Amino acid sequence: MADTAAAPSHLRPERIRDAVVAAAPALLFGLRLALGVSLALYLAFFLQLDNPSWAGTSAAIVAQPVLGASMRKGVFRLVGTIIGAIATVALTAVFPQDRVGFLLGLALWCAACSFVSTVLRNFSAYAAMLAGYTMAIIASSSIAAPDQVFTLAVARAAEISLGIACGMVVMSVTDFGHSPRRLAASVSALVADIGAGVGDQLRGLSHLDRRDLQTRRRALLKRVAALDPLIDQTIGESPGISDRRSTLRAGITGLFLALSAWRTISVHIDSLEPVEGQRQAHALLKHLPPDLGTLLPQRAEGATDAEDLVQRFKTWESAAATFRDADGAVSTSRLGLDRIASVLEGLNRAVNVEILLTDSRRARPINAVPQRLISDVLPPLVNALRVFAALSAASMVYVLTSWSAGPTFITFVAVTVILLSPQNEQASSAIIGFAAGSVLTAALAAVIKFAVLPNHEGYGSFAAIIFLVLVPLAALSTRPALAPVLIPATVNFIPLLGPTNLISYDMQSFANSALAIMAGCIGGAVVLQVMPPVPPATRTRRLVGLTLADLRAIARHPGHLSPDRWRSRVFARIVALPADADPADGSSMLGALTVGLQLMDVRETFARFGLDLAAVGEVEAAVSKGDLADIQSRLDTLRRVVADRFGDANDSVAISRLLAAFREIGETITNYRDYFGAVIR
Structure with a gap:
């Protein structure tokens, strides 16, 4: 009987099946994104919208591998778009014939939006980003015709909203979420x-x-x-x-x-x-x-x-x-x-x-008023400064050169710096990837527009070509190693392609527009690289130090913070710690939380029993100074005050809890002596 060679391991049926199963979610995401973009472009063409590419681009941006992320991103993108459109009309009314004043206002508005987006988290932060660069999107058309700003704002908002709606509809009907x-x-x-x-x-x-x-x-x-x-x-x-x-x-x-x-x-x-x-x-x-x-x-x-x-x-x-x-x-x-x-x-x-x-x-209902807290004002201020500097530089280039594609250049500078500046230490790889992805997709868009599309007619052929490009790009963008390059490549493909109802194959116009988009992405990336964010070590040191400073403020000014607000503030700072922060820093902050809460409880209990609050004030004064030896001495004084008042009758829950609070404060401060005794700079 003839020997049969064993199939190579990578060609075995089970390995192929496992590979297909593993790749299926990414391929499905690519199909959903391409379908959302195609639907948005079809409706934009059907409605004869001025700039259909913004509808397709918005659909691509909204699409996320996770359904919940897509839906939340779509809602907040819509909110941010409306706010940005209103702000653009208002700014144009203030500077109707003053291009320099308008561009300065644009830079200030985008900087303010960047500040807010760094303070907020998740998709509410994304709404602030959209409010910023939506103004730049509208300004790219209205800056040359300020008298038409309202019409242009409505048109851009309609195009973006159409893309958002298409992306959300496609994702919601094709993915049930998990x-x-x-x-x-x-x-x-x-x-x-x-x-x-x-x-x-x-x-x-x-x-x-x-x-x-x-x-x-x-x-x-x-x-x-x-x-x-x-x-x-x-x-x-x-x-x-x-x-x-x-x-x-x-x-x-x-x-x-x-x-x-x-x-x-x-x-x-x-x-x-x-x-x-x-x-x-x-x-x-x-x-x-x-x-x-x-x-x-x-x-x-x-x-x-x-x-x-x-x-x-x-x-x-x-x-x-x-x-x-x-x-x-x-x-x-x-x-x-x-x-x-x-x-x-x-x-x-x-x-x-x-x-x-x-x-x-x-489920038991819990009603709580959400508290928006600024963990540390420095990172949002630095990011706002970076955005302002980038847009000021881009505006200066536009004013000095009178470049016809200057408004598009400013738009993509705004998009780049507003999106990437809050990423802090993760931004370095994203900056390089954003620039590389823009160059890659510009070359791809040029090939599609001038070598492929002229040989095909009808929307069906156009959509099929779009699918052949966007599906693999989007699918591969789900791989963490490729995401920094392929996410911007996927998102920027449609604006670079520039589809319209009557497609123009003007190579000079395409090159001018593509150069503006690539220059905007690369220029924004360069500014972010030249003006780095607050280093992770500095952010960690400030978050830990601010928590200690707040504890000492609580000790100096009883009633300065309520227990709930103190908890919220500490937990917000723990969440804001950089990914590579020493876990001991979070533990120290929990120690500060414990001491602060116990000081509040001790003061309240002393007041309830009519005990000497001056003795509590002495402990608080020692905590506010970071004098560890004095803290322990003052805690001993509190124990004597309780003993003098209640004698041996310390078996009640309230009194034993008070004594336990003294011990918990003392043990926590002893365990984190370097932290509680630190000098705040």
Whole structure:
């Protein structure tokens, strides 16, 4: 019998099948993007719009591999477009015949929008970007005819809105989305991992293992911060959840609070003698819900996922109340009881998110007023300055050269710098990729327009050619290594091609327009490279320092911040930490959060019992100065004040909780002595 050679491994059927399955999502995204662009261009041609390419370009920009991202991006792009169009009309009214004044106003408006986009996050930041460069888009046509600015603003807004609508419709009817499932799975995994970490902490591990737990806790802090964009995507895919977003945000806050409480437990146990620490840890562990690793009670037979989650919520709520109400005559026991209760309460907020995503009717409503906080004013100011400088330079080139394609050049400078400036340390690769992608797609558009399109007639042939270009570009742009080059190549293909109802094959006009677009993209990239963003180390140092400064302000001026606002401020800064920040920085900020909250609680309790607030003021004064030795001394004074007033009657929950607060403040400051004693510059 003849020998049969084995097929090469890469040609085996199972390998081919796996490759096709792996490539399918990217190819589907490419098809959706191309379909949205083709539909937008068809309708723009049918409606005889002035500049159909903006409709096609908007459809390409809106398309995202994740449905929720596409829907949210489309909505916020529409909002930003309307704001930008109104602002353009208003600016033209202020400078009707003053080109220099108008261009200066354009630079200032785009800088202001860049500032806002850096302050905001996710798709609300994108709306601010759109409000900025929409003015540049409209100005590219209206600057030569200011008397027609209103008509041009309406036309550009209509073209962009048409593209947005087409992109959103195509994505919504071809993709059912999976962001709610991803968010639920991520939250569930975090709940399990935090619960497992707390359980391991209480089981009493070796010193080496405790260091490993610290590393795990800090890694979990980053994972919680990374949930923010996934929440936005979930809201985009589930409009019914949009009015319950406060419940989603509360769940993320709960995870932060659980991590903060775990940190306190770890610091407290480490501060005790080993035998005593083990005794207290085991005492707490005995009363926790079973199986702390997953914190899952036994599921009732036939129960649904939603019923199981609701039962878990009730079990933990009851357990947390039990810990809160338990007697704790010794301050160290009270501290452990309250922090375990905090862990359960924080995790329960996250469980409530799982319930909301599984069966929204069963979720407990949480009403909270969202707080927009500026984590640090320096990065948005620097980005605003970069945008202003880039547009001022581009405007100067236009005024000095009177370049016919100058307005297009200014437009693409604006698009480049506004989009890329908030990316901070990720912008370097994006800047190079943006420039390379613009050159690549310009060459591709030239080949298509002058070598392919003249040999084909009709919209069907045109759409087929568009598909052959956009599908592979968009599909490959989902690969992280290729994204910096191929995302701008995909988005800029349609404006470079410049499709119109009656296509012009004027090589000189195309070259002029293509040169303006490429020069705008490359010029904007050069300005961003010459004027770098605030370095990650500086941003981290400022965020950590600003948190400490706020803590000292709270100590100097009681009532300066409410507990909720203090929590929101610290959590916003943790989310704003650069990706490569030392996890210990986030842990230090949680320590500052703990001290601030306990100082507020101590002052409130002293006032309620009629105790000497001057003694609390002395502790606050020591905290505001960063005098660690004085802080410990003043805490001892507070203990004596409580002892003098209540004697041995320290077994009430309120008094034992007060004593526990003194201990928690002292232990936290001792554990982060370098941070709390630092000199703020």
